[in-house]
Amino acid sequence: MRVALGVSGGVAAYKAAELVRRLQQEGIDVQVVMTRSAQEFITPLTFAALTGQKVITEMFGNESGAANVQSAIEHIAVAQRIDLLVVAPATANVIAKMARGIADDFLTTLYLATTAHVVVAPAMNVNMWEHTATQENIEALRARGVHVVPPEEGYLACGMTGAGRLASVEAIAKAVCGQLGIRHDLENETVLVTAGPTCEDVDPVRYLTNRSSGKMGYALAEAASRRGARVVLISGPARLDPPQGVEFVSVRSAQQMHRAVLEHLSRATAVIMAAAVADYRPVAPQVKKMKRGNGRVTLELESTPDILADIARGKGDRIIVGFAAETDHVAEHARAKLESKQADMIVANDVTAEGAGFDHDTNIITLYSRDGSEKAFPRMPKIDAAHRILDRVLELRRAGRQLPAAQPAR
Ligand code: PMT
Numbered sequence: 001m002r003v004a005l006g007v008s009g010g011v012a013a014y015k016a017a018e019l020v021r022r023l024q025q026e027g028i029d030v031q032v033v034m035t036r037s038a039q040e041f042i043t044p045l046t047f048a049a050l051t052g053q054k055v056i057t058e059m060f061g062n063e064s065g066a067a068n069v070q071s072a073i074e075h076i077a078v079a080q081r082i083d084l085l086v087v088a089p090a091t092a093n094v095i096a097k098m099a100r101g102i103a104d105d106f107l108t109t110l111y112l113a114t115t116a117h118v119v120v121a122p123a124m125n126v127n128m129w130e131h132t133a134t135q136e137n138i139e140a141l142r143a144r145g146v147h148v149v150p151p152e153e154g155y156l157a158c159g160m161t162g163a164g165r166l167a168s169v170e171a172i173a174k175a176v177c178g179q180l181g182i183r184h185d186l187e188n189e190t191v192l193v194t195a196g197p198t199c200e201d202v203d204p205v206r207y208l209t210n211r212s213s214g215k216m217g218y219a220l221a222e223a224a225s226r227r228g229a230r231v232v233l234i235s236g237p238a239r240l241d242p243p244q245g246v247e248f249v250s251v252r253s254a255q256q257m258h259r260a261v262l263e264h265l266s267r268a269t270a271v272i273m274a275a276a277v278a279d280y281r282p283v284a285p286q287v288k289k290m291k292r293g294n295g296r297v298t299l300e301l302e303s304t305p306d307i308l309a310d311i312a313r314g315k316g317d318r319i320i321v322g323f324a325a326e327t328d329h330v331a332e333h334a335r336a337k338l339e340s341k342q343a344d345m346i347v348a349n350d351v352t353a354e355g356a357g358f359d360h361d362t363n364i365i366t367l368y369s370r371d372g373s374e375k376a377f378p379r380m381p382k383i384d385a386a387h388r389i390l391d392r393v394l395e396l397r398r399a400g401r402q403l404p405a406a407q408p409a410r
Contacts, residue, residue: 001028001180004078004114006087006107007047008094009037011157012123012166016088017042020050022173025226025243026182027387031056031078033107035094059106075106079113086176087111088149089123089166092134098146099137117179121149121172126162149175184228185394191224192268193217194261194275194307196236198254202299203286210276211358214238216323216382217274221246223386224272232268234260236275254278254304261307270319270393273308274347276358280304312342319396321389324348325357334368344396345369347389355379367392371399 003023007016020030032047033056044055060072087094087107094107098120103109111118120141128134129151142148149167156164166172177183195217199207214235221233222243231246234257242248249264251257254277265271280301290297308322322343324334327350334348346368351357356364356379363385366376369392377388 001026001084001182002031002082003028003176003180004031004033004082004085004110004116006033006035006085006090006094006110007038007042008035008087008089008091008107009040010089010091010123010166011041012089013038013041015166015169017046017050018169019086019088019172020047022169023176024050025222025383026173026177027223027226027383028176028180028182031082033057033078033110035105035107037091056106059109076109076113079110079116082114082116084117084119084176084179085110085114086119086121086172088119088121088172090120092122092124092128092131092137095120095122095134095137095141099140118146119149119172119175119179120146121167121175122151122164123166124151124164125158126156126160126164129164130162147175147179186224186390187228189224189229189269189393189397190232190267191221191229191393192232192234192261192264192271193221193224194234194257194271194273194277195221196238197276198236198257198278198304199252200254200278200281200304201285202282203288203290205289208278208281209237210278212236212238212276213359214240215359215361216363216385217272218243219382219386220272220274220389223383223390227387227390229270230267232264234264234275236277254281254307258305258307258310261311265311265318268318270321270397271311272321272389272393274323276325277307278304306341308343309341315342319344319393321345321347321393325351327352330366331368331374334366338368338370343370345389345392365389369396 007013023030030051047055097108098111103112149172152165153163154165155161196214197210197212199209201207218240221231225231225245233246234249249260251260281304283300283302312320320343322341324337324346326333330348330350334346338346348366349357355362362379363382364379365385368374
């Protein structure tokens with residue numbers, strides 16, 4: 001989904017930065033367009049850093065500021081590319097121009113040029129908001145199908161109290177998602193996600209681990225949460241902030257992850273094991289630091305519990321998804337894991353492929369299901385890959401798998 005976020009000049013312009021983040025969490029690609037007066041309140045650099053895209057500030061301007069027809073044509077192509085235009089905050093002036101069809105800057109031109117959905121979130125002084133002129137303009141926009149997210153009542157930056165404060169980021173995001181048909185289709189699910197590596201201690205200063213960053217599992221937790229699921233994220237050591245709204249359980253070793261998964265399993269309606277769990281751990285971790293000697297050292301290892309295989313036994317209607325991190329014969333190994341682990345689906349990734357697997361922001365996945373189906377996806381951001389995996393979980397649910405009886409949250 002592509003959204004153009006029009007930012008016009010008001011104190012609430014800073015909240016547009018938060019809105020960018022919130023929309024990105026829904027997997028939406030955001031192109032920011034700023035009016036000149038918006039730039040008095042917040043710099044284009046802030047939005048460029050958040051979106052990784054050039055912010056459109058002028059109709060004809062290029063980077064050196066010179067007039068440029070090519071740039072105007074490129075800009076206007078945005079009108080065809082977007083699925084939705086949201087103007088937040090929308091000042092009385094921008095609303096008036098939109099209502100009257102005045103196109104004297106990029107934002108108002110975009111409004112006329114696009115056939116995409118339009119959402120407007122006004123923010124202004126209470127008297128300006130209540131003025132007949134503004135109310136008539138708002139009604140004109142509504143009559144044209146524009147979705148208006150009304151301002152909230154409260155203390156305003158101008159010192160007055162009343163209606164005029166920009167609606168909450170959540171309310172605006174909800175309106176955008178509603179218009180785009182992004183549904184909270186996992187509302188009935190409780191998804192348990194594992195992420196990151198595990199660390200198996202050799203002694204108090206050394207341990208065995210792997211290259212997992214946790215990015216894939218955290219993306220799954222975030223995507224599931226955004227789609228309305230209750231999410232329990234059980235993570236090995238990772239340098240990432242847990243997504244907002246998820247229940248976070250931090251573990252270190254495979255043994256601890258096993259225990260945590262079993263502890264939270266009864267509540268889960270779906271389990272997605274993205275963690276790179278150590279297959280072996282030292283048989284006898286040392287209590288004191290092992291001293292250096294001259295000879296060879298042999299480290300005796302034993303198998304860790306196979307968490308996935310363990311929970312897949314007697315899973316009932318719970319949907320169980322495993323990952324397969326492979327370096328060769330990906331399809332063959334993935335299908336073998338589907339069988340040996342008795343999972344409903346295996347997400348295979350070739351961790352030697354460019355832009356896939358450990359620590360990348362992108363992944364290349366193929367989904368293998370027990371019905372024999374197999375679906376390959378091109379390289380995409382991990383958050384998008386997460387959504388594709390969740391789409392398939394939902395398909396499995398709709399294909400007849402009943403929801404396990406809901407267990408109350410702890
Ligand atoms: O964390 P990132 O940097 O974003 O990298 C993502 C990833 C490469 C870690 C991820 O995409 C991935 O492939 N995760 C699974 C890694 C793995 O351990 O694969 P495996 O083929 O060794 O294990 C198969 C499945 O069994 C996995 O779901 C694993 O979680 C599970 N397992 C493995 C061992 C064990 N003792 N218990 C398990 O449950």
